[in-house]
Amino acid sequence: MSWLEAIEIVHLNLRYAHTRIRSVAAAVRMAEAIERFGQSSPVLVVPGQAPPEYILIDGYLRVEALKRCGQDMVHAQIWPDKEAGALIHVLAQGRSWDIFEQAALLKELYGHHELTQAQIARLLGKDKSWVSRRISFLTLLPDEILAAVRDGSISSWSAHRVLAPLARANAEHAAKLADNLKKESLSTRDLALFFDHYKKANRSTRQNMIDQPHLFLKALETTTSKKQAKVLSDGPEGRWVQEIKTAGSILTRLINQVPVVLYAGQSQIEKSRLLTAFDKTWELMTTLEKTVRGASP
Numbered sequence: 001m002s003w004l005e006a007i008e009i010v011h012l013n014l015r016y017a018h019t020r021i022r023s024v025a026a027a028v029r030m031a032e033a034i035e036r037f038g039q040s041s042p043v044l045v046v047p048g049q050a051p052p053e054y055i056l057i058d059g060y061l062r063v064e065a066l067k068r069c070g071q072d073m074v075h076a077q078i079w080p081d082k083e084a085g086a087l088i089h090v091l092a093q094g095r096s097w098d099i100f101e102q103a104a105l106l107k108e109l110y111g112h113h114e115l116t117q118a119q120i121a122r123l124l125g126k127d128k129s130w131v132s133r134r135i136s137f138l139t140l141l142p143d144e145i146l147a148a149v150r151d152g153s154i155s156s157w158s159a160h161r162v163l164a165p166l167a168r169a170n171a172e173h174a175a176k177l178a179d180n181l182k183k184e185s186l187s188t189r190d191l192a193l194f195f196d197h198y199k200k201a202n203r204s205t206r207q208n209m210i211d212q213p214h215l216f217l218k219a220l221e222t223t224t225s226k227k228q229a230k231v232l233s234d235g236p237e238g239r240w241v242q243e244i245k246t247a248g249s250i251l252t253r254l255i256n257q258v259p260v261v262l263y264a265g266q267s268q269i270e271k272s273r274l275l276t277a278f279d280k281t282w283e284l285m286t287t288l289e290k291t292v293r294g295a296s297p
Contacts, residue, residue, distance in 0.1 A: 012053075013053055016108065019101055042059070043076050045078060087109055088109070100138075107138050141167055173210045
């Protein structure tokens with residue numbers, strides 16, 4: 001059974017500091033709250049190899065805030081079990097986890113404490129694939145990017161949703177994009193937009209995008225604004241012309257495909273399916289023609 005105790009901060013072993021994202025702003029806010037209300041919840045520790053050492057499992061932000069307040073004592077919950085059990089206890093809590101911090105603790109259980117992914121999954125009530133995906137997220141990223149996430153230069157979302165899949169495909173581009181993000185960050189929306197265009201671009205365009213992502217987004221914004229202005233200027237008539245041209249292009253493709261999809265010896269079922277779709281579309285085309293002719297006598 002665990003118990004509460006006030007211990008000296010200097011006796012804490014910050015072994016898992018690398019699994020946390022450092023945020024000066026969050027530490028300052030926590031310090032202000034502690035100065036007003038005191039430490040509201042204990043940190044979690046396990047006894048170290050020799051007294052009076054304790055290994056800090058959870059509560060790194062609180063400890064940083066207490067240091068900022070000039071305090072040298074911390075209220076702690078002493079976990080009597082091994083480190084692995086304490087880590088499982090923390091991960092099993094229902095709080096909303098940052099993907100990087102969660103994955104880093106899972107990696108500690110898997111790598112340092114030598115639990116299998118199946119064991120971790122069972123202890124947390126998760127699927128093995130859930131554990132595997134989070135651990136692989138960290139293994140995909142080079143140390144430089146992980147360090148940038150850890151110090152808050154790059155968001156966990158950026159690392160998880162963009163840099164990790166990019167690193168899998170092109171490690172050089174992932175590293176270059178990370179360098180650019182450290183110099184000048186992008187919003188989640190802009191980075192998602194950038195990556196969506198990157199996936200559709202050719203090799204040359206991708207290189208230019210990676211070299212100057214902010215310039216690409218500015219150019220894209222300008223182009224989008226021009227298109228929106230044109231749509232507004234053209235009005236519904238312009239949109240109708242564009243859509244009828246699109247329909248014409250589709251019809252041209254369908255005409256060219258007729259010899260491929262309709263041929264001698266074709267099964268009656270397949271032929272009937274094609275002709276049924278054609279008849280329904282032809283009815284719409286006939287209705288459109290009557291509507292257009294009737295609207296413009």
